[in-house]
């Protein structure tokens with residue numbers, strides 16, 4: 001996909017074990033730790049597992065890996081992290097790896113590519129995200145993309161704000177009628 005970011009090429013590709021050292025390096029960056037301090041993503045295990053309810057994706061900008069995206073079906077995800085949620089939703093996790101790449105519009109391009117990917121499937125009605133309550137910049141980022149605040153919710157040790165973007169709002173946002 002050509003992003004709106006000054007003619008650059010933003011693509012999402014499947015993450016693999018070849019990305020292990022890069023993902024571990026990104027895990028050590030303070031802005032990545034701050035957005036998700038209590039999770040161990042267990043890359044060695046998860047990068048070789050391919051459950052039908054999940055995609056793990058690397059975003060590449062002009063061929064350079066810049067960030068990670070995970071898209072799950074929250075109703076089918078095997079730890080039931082999201083609890084009882086309706087079918088036909090998706091939940092997304094996103095981060096940019098290097099601090100120098102923040103605030104340049106790359107995250108917006110990544111989310112737009114992820115939202116298109118999710119809503120391409122006609123049955124999908126909405127997308128969930130769960131930034132930490134303290135992650136004010138992420139809240140602004142999601143609100144600008146059209147996400148609406150749903151409720152505060154405790155996930156394990158993390159107090160989060162749940163946001164949702166429904167298909168109708170996404171259509172309006174993208175002027176699709």
Ligand SMILES: CC(C)(COP(=O)(O)OP(=O)(O)OC[C@H]1O[C@@H](n2cnc3c(N)ncnc32)[C@H](O)[C@@H]1OP(=O)(O)O)[C@@H](O)C(=O)NCCC(=O)NCCS
Pocket residue numbers: 031032035094095096097101102103104105106107108109129130131132135137138139140141
């Ligand atoms: C959230 C994130 C993906 C947004 O991507 P981005 O490329 O920085 O965002 P964009 O440049 O497209 O948009 C900039 C907006 O993102 C928001 N933003 C969120 N986190 C930011 C950060 N650490 N630095 C700069 N902007 C950030 C701001 O609202 C900013 O808008 P503003 O200029 O009005 O303040 C990215 O900042 C990031 O990876 N942050 C750390 C990890 C994280 O918080 N992930 C979300 C967990 S739910």
